[in-house]
Each structure stands twice: as C-alpha cells, then as structure tokens.
Amino acid sequence: MNLAFLRGIFIGSLHAMVPITLTATGEVIGESSGLFNIGLEGIILMSAMTGALGAEAGGPIAGLLIGVATGAAIGLVFGSICTYFKGVQLIAGVGINLFAAGLVTFWLIDLGVPGHHAVADEGQMVDISTPLGDLSPMIIVAFVLPVLTYILLFRTKLGLKIRAVGENPQAADVAGINVHRLRLLSTVVGASLAGLAGAYISVDWMGSVTKEISAGRGFIALATVVFSGLNPMLVLLGGFIFGFFDNLAVWVSTMPAVQRVIPWQFVSMAPYIVTLLVVAGVIGRVRFPAAMGIPYERE
Amino acid sequence: MGFAAGALIMMVYGYDPISAYRALFSGAFGDLYGFSESLANATPLILTALTFAIGFRGGMFNIGAEGQLYLGALAAVTLSLLHLPPAMVFALSLICAVLAGAIWSLPVAILKATRGVHEVISTIMLNWISQFLAFYLIANILVDPMRAEKTISIAEGVRFPVLVPGTSLSYGIFISLFAAIIVYLFLWRTVIGFDIRAMGHNAMAATYAGIEKWKIIVFVFITGGFTAGLAGAVHVMGRPPTYAVYSGMPSITGLGFEGLAVAMIGRNHPIGIIISGIFFGGLLAGGRIMQLFAQVPLEMVRVVEGIVVLFLAIPELIRLFSFLRKMGPIVIFRSKRSSDEDRRRL
Numbered sequence: 001m002n003l004a005f006l007r008g009i010f011i012g013s014l015h016a017m018v019p020i021t022l023t024a025t026g027e028v029i030g031e032s033s034g035l036f037n038i039g040l041e042g043i044i045l046m047s048a049m050t051g052a053l054g055a056e057a058g059g060p061i062a063g064l065l066i067g068v069a070t071g072a073a074i075g076l077v078f079g080s081i082c083t084y085f086k087g088v089q090l091i092a093g094v095g096i097n098l099f100a101a102g103l104v105t106f107w108l109i110d111l112g113v114p115g116h117h118a119v120a121d122e123g124q125m126v127d128i129s130t131p132l133g134d135l136s137p138m139i140i141v142a143f144v145l146p147v148l149t150y151i152l153l154f155r156t157k158l159g160l161k162i163r164a165v166g167e168n169p170q171a172a173d174v175a176g177i178n179v180h181r182l183r184l185l186s187t188v189v190g191a192s193l194a195g196l197a198g199a200y201i202s203v204d205w206m207g208s209v210t211k212e213i214s215a216g217r218g219f220i221a222l223a224t225v226v227f228s229g230l231n232p233m234l235v236l237l238g239g240f241i242f243g244f245f246d247n248l249a250v251w252v253s254t255m256p257a258v259q260r261v262i263p264w265q266f267v268s269m270a271p272y273i274v275t276l277l278v279v280a281g282v283i284g285r286v287r288f289p290a291a292m293g294i295p296y297e298r299e
Numbered sequence: 300m301g302f303a304a305g306a307l308i309m310m311v312y313g314y315d316p317i318s319a320y321r322a323l324f325s326g327a328f329g330d331l332y333g334f335s336e337s338l339a340n341a342t343p344l345i346l347t348a349l350t351f352a353i354g355f356r357g358g359m360f361n362i363g364a365e366g367q368l369y370l371g372a373l374a375a376v377t378l379s380l381l382h383l384p385p386a387m388v389f390a391l392s393l394i395c396a397v398l399a400g401a402i403w404s405l406p407v408a409i410l411k412a413t414r415g416v417h418e419v420i421s422t423i424m425l426n427w428i429s430q431f432l433a434f435y436l437i438a439n440i441l442v443d444p445m446r447a448e449k450t451i452s453i454a455e456g457v458r459f460p461v462l463v464p465g466t467s468l469s470y471g472i473f474i475s476l477f478a479a480i481i482v483y484l485f486l487w488r489t490v491i492g493f494d495i496r497a498m499g500h501n502a503m504a505a506t507y508a509g510i511e512k513w514k515i516i517v518f519v520f521i522t523g524g525f526t527a528g529l530a531g532a533v534h535v536m537g538r539p540p541t542y543a544v545y546s547g548m549p550s551i552t553g554l555g556f557e558g559l560a561v562a563m564i565g566r567n568h569p570i571g572i573i574i575s576g577i578f579f580g581g582l583l584a585g586g587r588i589m590q591l592f593a594q595v596p597l598e599m600v601r602v603v604e605g606i607v608v609l610f611l612a613i614p615e616l617i618r619l620f621s622f623l624r625k626m627g628p629i630v631i632f633r634s635k636r637s638s639d640e641d642r643r644r645l
Contacts (some may be wrong), residue, residue, distance in 0.1 A: 001416070038419055042605075065463060065583040077609070081609065081613055082612075085613045086613070086615045087612035088612045090360050090419065091563060091611060091612035092608075092609055094362065094556075094559060094608055094611035095605050095606070095608035095609030095610070095611070095612060096559060096605065096609060097556075097605070098556060098559075098601060098604050098605030098608055099601075099602055099604075099605025099606055099608075099609060100605070101553075101556075101601060101605070102598050102599070102600070102601025102602035102603075102604065102605055103597040103598075103601075103602045103605075105596075105600060105601070106596050106598035106599055106601075109596040109598065110596070134384070147390055161419075209436045213552070215427075216423060216424070216427045217422040218419060219419070219424070222419070222420055223420050223424075226417070226420065262373075263435055265431040265434045265435035265438075266431070266435065268431045269427070269428045269431045273423075273424070273428060274423040275420070276406075276410070276416075276420075276421060276424045276425070277423050279410075279416050279420055279421070280410050280414045280416050288314065
C-alpha cells in the first residue's frame, strides 16, 4: 500500500516534469545563443490550444506536431523581432503572452463552452504500460532531449557557434558566423520545444484545454534554466523538482485528511514558492552568456 | 497595425470586423455614457501602468502589478469589516491597500538587491502566490454570508461616489490622475527620481556617479507597489453595483498586465499613460458593446493589445511613431525633452 502510494507520487511527478523539462531545454538553447524569451508561457498556452485541435483532427501525434509548429511559428516572430529588428526581448515576450492569453480565451469561447475544452478521446495520447505503471511515451522524450541538447551544445561545432554568439557576438561575427541567423534558429528550436510541451499538456497529460492551462509553467521553466546554469543535464534535475511540487497540489486534492489541515489554495502555491526559493538559493553561482538579452548591432 | 491584425483574426473566425470596430469605437467614445465607462475602466489601468513605468524608467521590468493589485483590493475589502466612522475607514482602506501593494513588492526588491534574482521571475511567482492567497481570502475570510460567490461589499460610506449618474465612473478617476502627476513630479523633480532615471539610462555610469543600486531597486519596487495597491483599492471601492470581489476575481484579473500595455503605449511617461489609459479603457468599454452588438467576444481586445505590445518592442517602429506623432496634436502633451530621452534609451 505504502509503496504503491509512493509510486503514484513518483509517476505523477514524472508526468508533471515533462512540460517544464521540455520548455527549459528549449530555452537553454535559446539563452545560450543570447535571446531571453519570456514569451514561453504564451507559447505553451497557444500550442496547448492548437495541439488539442490538431489531435482531434488527426490523432495525438498530429496534435504534438502541430504544437511544435505553433511554437516554431511564434518563435520565428519573436526571434525575427529580437534579431533583425533589434527589438527589446522582454517587451516582445510580454506581447506574446498577452496575445496568447487573449486569443486562447477568444478561441475557447468560439468553440462553445467558455473557458474549457475537453480533447476528444480518440485525440488523446495512450499511455504505455511499464512495470512501474502507466507512463506517457513523452516522458522518454523529456529524458532524451536534454541529453541530445547537451551533446549539441558542448560536443558539436554548431553548439560552439551557438554559445559563441551568446557570449561575444562581435567576435563570432568577425569569425564569419551569421549572428542573427543563428540566434533566430536557436530561438525557433527552443520555442518549438515549448510548443511540444504545450501540446503535451493538452493532448496527453490533462486531456483538456483551459485558458489557464499553462499556469505559470513557462516562467517556472525560465527559473529551471536559471537553476541549471544553462546545463541541459541539470534541467532534468530541476524539472523533476518542480514537477514534484507541481504534482503535489493534484495529489493533495485526493486526500481530504490533508486538505482539512492545509487549505488547497496554500498547497497550490507550493510550486511558485519553491521556484522563488530555489532561484534565490542558486543565483550567484551560475553565470550567463555575456551578451544575453542584448540585441546585436554591427558596428 | 494591431487593429489590422485583429481584423484579420476576426475574419478568420467568421466575424464582421467593420461592424465590430464601429461598435467598439462608438461604444467607447460615442456618447457620455460610453466615455464615462471608458474613464471608469481607465482608472485602475493608469495606476498599474504607473507601476510598470516607474520600473521601466529605472531599468527594471516590474510585472508584479497584477498580484499587488489583488492584495490592494482585498485589503480595502478587509477594512470594511471594521466598525469605525466611514471617513476613517475610507482613509484607512486606501492606506492599507497602498501598504499591501508595497509589502507584496518588497520580496521582489529584496531578492533582486541581495541575491540578484531577476524581477520577471520573482514578480510572476508572487502573482501566482497572491492569486491563490486571494482565492483563500475570498472563500474563507472575506466571504459574504448572504452570497457565497463574492466577498462582503465595501461599506456604504466608504465607497467613492459616482461621478456621472448611471455609469460606473466614480471620483476614483481623480485619484488616478493625481497619482500620475505625483509620479511625474517624483521621477522628474526629485533627486531620487533623477537617480532612478539615471540608473535606467546607464546603470554603469550611474553606479560610478555614486548612486547606490540597492536603494534604487527598493524605491522602484516600493513606489510601484504603492500605485498597484492603490489601483486595487480604487477599483473595488469605486466600482458599482456590488463594490466587492467575486470568487475567481473576474473583474480584476488582467488589470495588472493591461497596465503594462498601457505604459508601453504611453511611452512610460505619466502624461502619456493618462492618454493611453483612457484609450485602453475605451477599448474595454467598447469591447463590451462590441460583444453585445457584433457578437465578437471581449477577448479580441486582449489579442489586439498583445499584437500592439509585440510590435512596440521594435525600436525602429517607435521612432517612426514618434515622428508621426510630432505631426499630430498629441505633441502638445509630450515635452520634447522626454521624447529625446526615449529615443536614446531604446
């Protein structure tokens, strides 16, 4: 009984870590190249919406792919504004968040039931049975992608170039790297992963779309990136920690005994409080690319 | 440009954009009723925009107005539990709301000044925490014993009187305008205001000039908290018919983030914010009319806002706009000095 109980928490945490890990891994690539995307929250929200509709039209895989495409498209807009047009990254990111929050609510109203849309059963992803319990195949993806990203960033020439444009774009430019193009590429890849995370939430994990489905996960992913110090392997660890606390609220809601002592509202605060504390604790020992957040202008 | 994109989206979803926009603008600015509603909506937006603008002038990205506003609103509601003379409760409500906003922004300032935590992350986390705190307070402490879906109403004599009968416009608008002027004087006519702007302008030079960064951070977030908390109080104390906060907070969610858009479009200048606040208030008021007559959901307004902010990130575009604006009548409201400064900042 006790073991099954712990296993339930563990599996729940694994499912909750997927969106945070995926988004944070993508953002590690983006931030390595020097772009700070606070529009991740909006990307998750938008692609949860488009992914759900895509899944209903063509099955779960199509839904996930449409989520990726949505993320890539928004990443392309954000990336272009922040590279070729030298836009202010924080403002562009907030613009994406406002836009997504408005459009998704609008879209949900358009679909009929305001505020909530359940994904049809045939559109939902099927969990695979393992000795541990029913797990989503996306958990495997969430474990593999950070490893691949680590290899990309630290073991390949392209990764070196990405880190170079984040660290010293002037030098990279002189060395013949197209700074804007590489930054745009990294952001698009990063944003597609956030898109995948969004589609996972609606198609696989929750099985429905609400206007608050992203629930700050984009920002928790940003905090995870801070925690990891741009190391994709640490993103896995950070993702699990935040996933655990994210799952805590769901888990407590099944236990009336705990709820009598601590109101659910306070349990729901846990992931955000933990994020604040973790970020406050680790900062100072992590170092970010020197040119992060600064638009590159040729002299 | 945002409007064009908005029109495109409406067409995609099968609405008629022309009749929608006609309803929007006639609803917002067409008659006294519409204009009063626009001003009523502008009241909290101007205050939350000031929160963002103070931060932006100091080189910080304070998006915590949302959560600080929740607490300001609930602090004002809480004070109505007291059985004191109404005038006293009125003053105490405003003071406590302002303090609640400031207290809620204090962790952001402390974490930034001592640990270097980026304010984007800390303010967003505090926004979520305050949302759940507010849910708890609404459902358990401040709940109306007669109607479980809302909090108790602000006591009779503690409300802002209605300015134009039959509308939502209250005397609270004067608080917003007054606050905008105070913020202007604070930023442009005091030493600490100068230091804040210097820090935002060139942090390195300001530090060499002997300005202490932690002091600026604390001032920026505390004053930002003041106006955001005030926004919550003014909104709940001046908003007929119920003068209360409902569970789920439908009437106050988003006011903080919309304030950000207002500040950006008002070029982070208090006078510009008043103008853009009224404009955005108009979009919201007209949005309701649009919803009624053209059946376009009110959320369309938020979509347009998002697109506008997205494009405002582009410095070249802003330069183009300020060039166009020089031709227009708005130039009267904007001193040349501030527009030059804006250009150098970006």
